[in-house]
Amino acid sequence: MPRLTIDGQVIEVPPGTKVIDAAEALGIVIPRLCYHPALGPAGACRLCAVSFLDGPVKGVLMSCSIEARDGMVVSTEHPEAVSFRKQVIEWLMMNHPHDCPVCDEGGHCLLQEVTVASGHCRRRYPGPKRTFVDQDLGPFVQQEMNRCIHCWRCRRFYQDYAGYRDFGALGIGWRTYFGRATSGVLESPFSGNLVDICPTGALTDKPSRFMARRWDVERAPSLCIHCSLGCNVTVSAHLREIVQVEARYNGDVNGHFICDRGRYGFDYANHPLRPRSPAVMGEETSWSKAIAQAVAGIEEVTRAHGPKAIGVVSSERASLEAMVTLSLLCEETGWEGPAFFQDEETLVKNRLLAQVALSHGIAGLREVEKADLILIVGTDPICEAPLLALAIRQAWRRGAWVGALDPRPIELPLTFEQSGLWDEELKKALLKGAQREEGLEEVLPGWKEALDRSREIVVILGPTVVDISSLRRCGEFVSKLGKKARIFPVFRGPNSLAASALSRESTFRSLARKIREGKIKALLLVEADPFHGTKMRGELEASIRSLELTIVIDYLPSEVVKRAHILIPSATIYEGGGSFINQEGRLQRASPVHRGGIPLRRNLQGNLRPPRTFAKGPPGETAKSSWQVLLELGERIGKGLGIEDKEDIWKVARERFPFLWQVEPGGRISWEGGGVQEEAMEEEEDPSQSSQEMRVLLVTSTFAGEELSQYSSKLDPVRNEARAFFNEEVASQRGLRRGDRIWIRMGDVRVPFSVKTSPKVPSKLLILDPGNEGLWREVREVSKTIGWTEIERA
């Protein structure tokens, strides 16, 4: 290990470490603009110059590009190096606008910082500056090319790291322009990272443009809960409004980056229709009245029908605190539930997936990056866990082989093999794979060769499109691959793993059955909207309508909120914080960011428009975290849990659910899965075998379909329309071409779709992505199969 001296301090670093990083390990931060740990050195800005006084190299050299070697003596403060850096700044500022007060980066700008640090304050060169014409890069990234200092970070991230090609470096020399061939929306779902990595105001965040300076916002470390990866983020709030989400570095989870769904999905918290005040039968009322009504209702139902007549529903997006409180409350009261999943099948699949993954060695994003063979089964990374696609790409860049078994036409920013298998065929392929190591070669050419030279394998597995037996098959298949293989599970929600661990037998479907049988008379819904993504809207509406009492605790303006008898608003993760367990079983905690309340919106002149109501606290601030509401309810019905605050919940949970809580935040839980009843599910017979009909597979896309981000107006401009994916041949036999508009009849409504075709889609399958249409808002029942008579041209 090389030993070197930096500013008189000796340090030993692993071979390959750059001098700039070695210095940082000592706490010496060498100024830099182009170097970025995830992107590596570019040697473009010349700002990291230091003096090498002795050792293998000598002179003023770039510390970002030189590897630490034995015997180096480095000075970061040598007058020669200091004056060199000073000149670099002066050159950079020659063309840079001197107008930080009107630049949105001002206050958190790396260039501003190093310029001030260098002492440069007077422009000596009197000539004109280089100027560019800006482009419109879409709704997320604001470009101001005059501020560019040519560090190449954006190009290196966008093309090399993320693998998208529509944005890049154009031109040469001082005219180099970072943009697209023509104005247009950036194609990458990771485009927001440009904002984070650009060290100047050349690329800034468009949605929060000119809203607040960095020192004016309330900021706190938080988590992204828009998928199961649990990326770490920093959230900024200003005037009671969430204004920006940025990536927060966590080397174990997301690294430096996040996806655009996570970055711009926050706006549900500012939604104009967000429930802000408790309401009884749609009438706003005071906090105490709503609680009193809820208590009275619960007591009445209990008196008349017993505690089992109260069903409790929550979901995969509830925080661990809420889940634990709810589980304890149900135990204490004897209520039915809590149900975290839609139906038995989903519950079993989630448990099974957790069990299979945990027993085979669970993998997270880091393991994916290090793998040399990646097999994707039943997952569309870009749609279901966007940042996973970037991790796969990093592995691929290092030479990993990537294959996918999924009926959807998956798109990834890399070259990979895909076989559009589904159902029986998929089962058969996995069986073959489980029997013989090279069994997958038939469907994925190149598999065997890749397998032979592989040392670390990751199988990415999701529960949405594969059925229970395929999931189990996958487990066998991975055991066959041996020790070097791990499973990377992709769940649907941010807290699915905890939900499957805490679930009893109840699911929403089983509660609904009991509602129909008249056994359940009241429903308590905690941060759950059974209407979201439902295929059985009609049935659902009928069950909800037949209830005597519906209590909803939520922060979304969801459909079930509109139908609540008693509505109690709850706090989002931004006001209440919370703990979540991500897909690899990592327990993570989010801090509250601000107090909340109805945002003070500005008008176009920049004037604030406070809501004209007068109260002691900020208007709309009554929301409490759902677990607080639950504790209060419990207390009032005489079933207090003896819990006061979060610390208490954690303490109790540590005793009661040790498998979830015996780690410090940031660590991985020790649950081993389990509780999967083998006999739970009888396989459904395949209705399309005999008929002309196509089976329907409902899927979601990156920016449409995820529950929270659905309510974020920031994502509206990039949401896709409803799409129907057909097998290419089948479609052309029917005279349908890519881009055609069709109607599909479902029950008594006709839903518009745009046709997509791909040879990967199995011929007996029709894949429907409701996009921004939200199919379930109108369709009473989404058919399991669809025939050609139900499809017509628009």
Place this chain on the structure above:
Amino acid sequence: MSAVGQERMIEVVDRIPEEELAKLDPIIAKYAHRPGYLIPALKEAQEIFGYLPQEVQTRIAHGLNVSPSYVYGVVSFYAFFTMVPRGRHTIRICLGTACYVKGAPEILAKIEQELCIGVGGTTPDRRFTLVEVRCLGACGLAPVMMVGEDTHGNLEPGTVMDILDQYK
């Protein structure tokens, strides 16, 4: 210093009729789906059109299966490629050190004034395009300019236009 100013990355050029664009098809057929042959393809395209407008670039991008931004990046990188029509003769006036001290600025001023164009400009009759270069390697003859492939040295403001008159 006339090169400073609004650096337009996207030139709005006249639309090219479809039948003109079709001339690209043999080139595209030759290099279809071979992104590595982008530069020869662009070179041949420039031989046909004399320059590489946006539509030509887009068509080549689709033909070779690369993104339009990538093609644009290459075109804007190499001085050899141009996105605006050039004149029949390119005047390369040397502003290198030797030429500069021997009076190149006066020569340049004279040409600019007579042709009514600045550096980088093209005369409306597409006869001349004027560009500046740094040192043509003929400092002994300073001040020097090239017109097309011909080098002319020892220029004087009074006679430089006579030289240009030879090029029609």
